[in-house]
Amino acid sequence: MSRQKNLLLTPGPTPLPPQVLEALSRPLVHHRTEAFAKTFAQVLEDLKWVYRTKGLVLMMTCSGTGAMESAVVNLLSPGDEVLTVSTGAFGDRFAAIQRAFGLEPRVLPFEWGRAADPDALRRALRERKGARAVFLQHTDTSTGVVNDVKALGRVVREESDALVVVDAVSGLACEPLETDAWGLDVVVSGSQKGLMNAPGLGFAAVSERAWKAVEAAKLPRYNFDYRIMRKSLDALETPWTPAISLVVAQAEAFKLLRAEGLEAVWRRHDELAAHARRELTAKLGLPFFAKDPANILTGVVLPEGVDGDELLAGILREEGISIAGGQMKLKGRIFRLAHMAHISKADVDAGIAALAARLAKARAR
């Protein structure tokens, strides 16, 4: 079927609302003007709102990986003990960043598809004391798992003085997250998932406790130096030229989120995830990958003999629908249907219809 229209059912980038696309197409305003400062100030307030924090939220021009790196280099010094929980590819990425900067993280891995177990974290903290920071994932996009960040954060606080660092790149504005109430120290995220914007902006919420660590941290950094960013905030500026179009678009996306209300946004994700799983079960009847599934996506295990990458490539080629495959060790074995951000019930239904038709064909072969 020929087509002009594509449908993104992927967990980042997610499809952009028309208001955000319109904002991207506006002529640039210079970033050292009152007009831009006003937009930037609004986005900073919106970020505090979505992060549920009274603390500062910083904005960077980077991918989610850049935001993750910023947390590592701003909090730590050579030789620091680090405990890195990993519930998938993005936990492993935190550890890879730490190793690249000369640290030797102790990795606490959980079976892919399972959430991190707070008791296991407690044991790990008791076994080896002295961790300067514990790194967690809110949701891990690779496995579609959501972690109980509230419980995990509490365990860290009870057992140690470690800072709690959370990768909320794919979970922010999709699943409940309470930066202040849960005592989280640095929470990083990006523009291209729940925040319904194009990729290119990274964010980091930084607690008062974390700011003390930032002052003391000895790992080298410049582009991602939180101290330089904070200083520029006094003039409502970024230290380096920001991705102006993306900031203006982010302000539009936040208008939509604000109009709906954050709790309503979370509820919508909860309902759409439940709908997607009901329909997937009814139409495909295949097992789900995650035992502790997040509301952002559903990972579905493909039958033996079906090549997932080929299946999804066919759907993209013939129907214009992008659905993500498995990453790393799950490559070709699962698909990950996103039901987050600006993805609607109708979008999900269309994706499931395409999957069901293709799978029937693949099985008939």
Next chain:
Amino acid sequence: MSRQKNLLLTPGPTPLPPQVLEALSRPLVHHRTEAFAKTFAQVLEDLKWVYRTKGLVLMMTCSGTGAMESAVVNLLSPGDEVLTVSTGAFGDRFAAIQRAFGLEPRVLPFEWGRAADPDALRRALRERKGARAVFLQHTDTSTGVVNDVKALGRVVREESDALVVVDAVSGLACEPLETDAWGLDVVVSGSQKGLMNAPGLGFAAVSERAWKAVEAAKLPRYNFDYRIMRKSLDALETPWTPAISLVVAQAEAFKLLRAEGLEAVWRRHDELAAHARRELTAKLGLPFFAKDPANILTGVVLPEGVDGDELLAGILREEGISIAGGQMKLKGRIFRLAHMAHISKADVDAGIAALAARLAKARAR
């Protein structure tokens, strides 16, 4: 006068052509698809074209500062000798990045407004041998100077084995630059200046010689690791989610540059700079700041008693025209009228008219 239209006469961001704005507003394509790979491959070829290189050009999601940092961390190891030429704020920034990563650069500063002197560079290289890399600026946006990168590069090659690293953030696609023919090892740039795109993409051309240094370099890096980027290029991907909209827009901007031809683009900048200077002299009669002026902008020294920042704020407020003021020690003392990228003769004339009117008023007071 009330208005709905703004005019950017600033040296980054520069105004975007309508074709680029349209591209920014397109629905996202996923970055792990053939459709995106095709666009990305085209942009990579276009980058080689504009850089005049047969080597690889890497793309990052960052500001120009991020691209500068990438050159430092990918080429150097702790303890390396570094010689950093500085003809303005951006030379100083290279040194600041180097210091942040524990290096002790030897800075060779030139009077602001003057180009770097190849003989002085030669003496510096003879005085203290063993520099692993020499850092240069193509044009320095803070002073509006253009350096003779060809001559400077030749001196480095004649006197040492040092790598030649060039900041061409504001000069690429505005002033002649020959990456291969001039023997440049790493040349960094950004999307928001001569490349007529919104800010948010950084680029680095990397020579064969530089790749050897990248393999040997010991400074820590992950987000900006050229080795990881190069590996992803095999699949025409970026290792981290790219700023998709900006990549699609960059492809459109390159179509315009390609249609005009690179030498014609350089010539246009040459002619527009000459026109701007004739008009500035005729209408304002004020001295120019740079002794070795670039074609990207003209810095003009304001008369005693005129507050530059106030003057420019008034023009922006009342006429919607953004003109840059002085940076660092030049703050309030000069203005910098850009005549680069998508800025036209009509735009420049409008800016000069506004400046002349305002200055007459300021002097009459």
